[in-house]
Amino acid sequence: MNLAKLDLNLFLVFDAIHQEASLTAAARTLNLSQPAVSHALARLREHLGDPLFTRQGGRMLPTPYARALAPSVQQALATLQGGLSASPQAFQPARSDRIFTIGMPDILESLTLPSLMTQLREQAPGVSVHSVRVERHEMADMLRLGRVDVVVDIALPVDTEVMHTRLILDRLVVVARADHPALRQAPMKLDTYLAASHVLVSARRQGLGLEDFELSRQGLRRQIGLRCRHFFTACRVVSQTDMLLTMAEQYGRIANQQFDNRLHPFPLTPPQLDAHLYWHANMDPDPTNRWFRQQVIDAVQDELAQASRLA
Structure with a gap:
């Protein structure tokens, strides 16, 4: 033709x-x-x-x-x-009014956006960011079509058209209110964990959490008393009940600053939260996309450093 x-x-x-x-x-x-x-x-x-x-x-x-x-x-x-x-000239953040779209789940928003927006207000005050949810099976297509500039999500199998780098490698901890009657002795025992009622945070209507897969490998099962969509809600519920919440440690330190909750080690060898930054191979050399990727990386590192100081 x-x-x-x-x-x-x-x-x-x-x-x-x-x-x-x-x-x-x-x-x-x-x-x-x-x-x-x-x-x-x-x-x-x-x-x-x-x-x-x-x-x-x-x-x-x-x-x-x-x-x-x-x-x-x-x-x-x-x-x-x-x-x-692509611009024939180098990207100039301070003069740009570009809108960047980043795909990420709720938990990773809280570990990325606060420091990212602080950086952008200083370096590129005209730049805007749209955070959207991207279904994992659609990620490659969304990046290929330019509907998102980058994606932040857990480690996923991808083909050669999607490039990625690790952002976070974190462990799971158990969140409980400070005066929880079953947790006056440390460390938390497995029997105590299994006997409690748990909050599971998930955007899905059904399915297990990362911690449940670790339990199931050992023939164990916990009781889910509440399934909700947001960690803020879960942390608040835990602060007012004897329920337990399992979540990533660094985010747990940030999310529980306003609650009288305590973080305890997960009672088994904890699975790790492995989060990556993804972008399309076509955009790898693009100076604008490369600049934004570095902003995201720097923002996450800054948030993790702040969380470490709270330990």
Whole structure:
């Protein structure tokens, strides 16, 4: 096919329909009318000689040809976007009004954003940061498409298109109120841990925590009395009850400063919280992305240093 005869903007429409599985949602993403998106799809179908998408119920599902074509289109668009984002001059933080988007779960927000925003207010007052949640199975696509600049998450298996570096290697501790009647003797015994009611913090509706996998390897199980979504809530519940909370030590020191809670060693060899910073290989040499990555790294190191001083 002669690309000179093909409007390459049609592939933006193709990618939006493939991502959204809907003409209406694709039109909204592209800031176009639905008839314009339908017309563009019709033109691309004519050029490529394939229906590309078929309607099933309320969804537009890709044909086998479209499924095979989609990765190449996404890669080409991401490469072009990366090239357009590159500045012929070195990135100038103090003069930038760039919006950076970072994907991370709640717990890592608290270990990253306070120091990060302090740094940015000093070095790049015009820069803004949007923190969003990224599903782990979507991380590579979100980075490839430029929908997030970087991701901070636990250690995950990734392929060569996603680069990463370790940010945090932490251990688990058990949080309890200072006058907990079962914890007047240290260290905490395993029997005491298993006999207590526990708070589990998770954004998921079901599933085990990292500590539960460690217990299950030894044929043990704890009682989950409360499942909630935020560590602040969990720390407050622990401060007012005899429930226990298991969490990462460094974040635990920061999160419990305002509560009369104590941190105890996990009663088994504790699993480690291994968190990494991820970015797409296409953005590795980009000076703007490289600057922001370093800001994130510096911010996490600063937060960990502050948490260590609280020990």
